[in-house]
Amino acid sequence: MSATAIHQSASRKAVLHRMVMPSHTCPYGIKAKDLLERSGYEVEDHPLRTRDETDAFKAQHGVGTTPQIFIGDKRVGGYDDLRRFLGKAVADPKATSYRPVAVLFGLTALMALAASYAVTANPFTILAAEWFISFSMVVLALLKLQNVESFATMFLNYDLLAKRWVPYSYIYPYAEGFAGLLMITGAFMWLxxxxxxxxxTVGAVSVFKAVYIDRRELKCACVGGSSxxxxxxxxxxxNLMMIAMAIWMALAAFGLAPSGAHPM
Structure with missing residues (x-):
């Protein structure tokens, strides 16, 4: 084997030190091993099986965390460092993202189409459109209610009514979920x-004022207080979806708009 081939072979080997204890296996160590193997590296795995062994390794190499990856004579670092080394993106936990909302609306749309198909054998119905908004309201309320205290704190940054009457920030997610559930059933439209x-309406006015008039840069509490x-x-x-749904159902109840399969 030529010197070049030997060097190339050595460069495709990685040494991984990671915590594998009876009470805790480091998830980032597992992810690092998987990423290395999928990237074509032969992994020499060194489990750190006790706290003393882990502390001794950290002290020896002057590092504060595990896992630690070595490729050739170079210490690459931890899992995020490995991703950078391999040219892969590293998620920023503080970066703004529309992904949670896109996933939510995508899944509630598919749920509505599936439910419509199960009931009418046709996914593309007025009922599916109504259910899409209703399902979205319920799921949005669920996310807010996972930590209602955190939601209320973020909501108070911009909602006009909540700023004047704080209990409204706690009532809002329950009201949204309650209205969504009733709209799914088609019952008690008067409520x-x-x-x-x-x-x-209050939400739409509050958001419009905060964003488009006051030009404030805030985080949205729509999918919970930690988003x-x-x-x-x-x-x-x-908020506009809720307004549209309310108006649509009111018109349908009086026979002024086509309705879904459930009673209005």
Whole structure:
């Protein structure tokens, strides 16, 4: 084997030191091993099986965390460092992202199409459109209610009514979920329509003022208080959807608009 071939072979070998203890296996160590193997590296795996062994390794190499990856004579570093070394993107936990909302609306749309098909054998119905908005309202409420305290804190940054009456910031997700559930059933429209119309209108006005008049850069509480979704079009859309749904169902109840399969 030539010197070049030997060098190339050595360069495709990686040494991985990671925690594999009886009570804890480091997930980033598992991810690092998988990433190396998928990238064509032969991995020499060195499990650190005790706390003393782990601390001794950190002290020896002057590092504060594991896993640690070595390729050739170079210490690459931890999992994020490995991703950078391989030319792959590293997620920034503080970066703004519309991904949570895109996934949510995508799945609720598919749920509505599936439910419509199960009921009518046709996915593309007025009922599917109604269910899409109703399902979205319920799922959005669920995400807010995972940590209602965190949601309320973020909501108070921009909602006009919540700033004047703090309990509204806690009531809002329950009201949204309640209205969405009633709209799915098609029952008690006299209650769900005013609730959706009220919270949707207050929300839309609040978002429009904060973003488009005051030009404030805030995070949206629409998918919960821990999200990095920027306040703006998405939150405005959420509120406009509730307003549209409320108006549509009110018109359908009086026979002024076509309705879905469920009673109005």
């Amino acid at each position: 769900s329509v005013p609730v959706a119309l009220f919270i949707g 990095n979704v920027p306040l703006g079009f998405v939150s405005l859309t959420e």
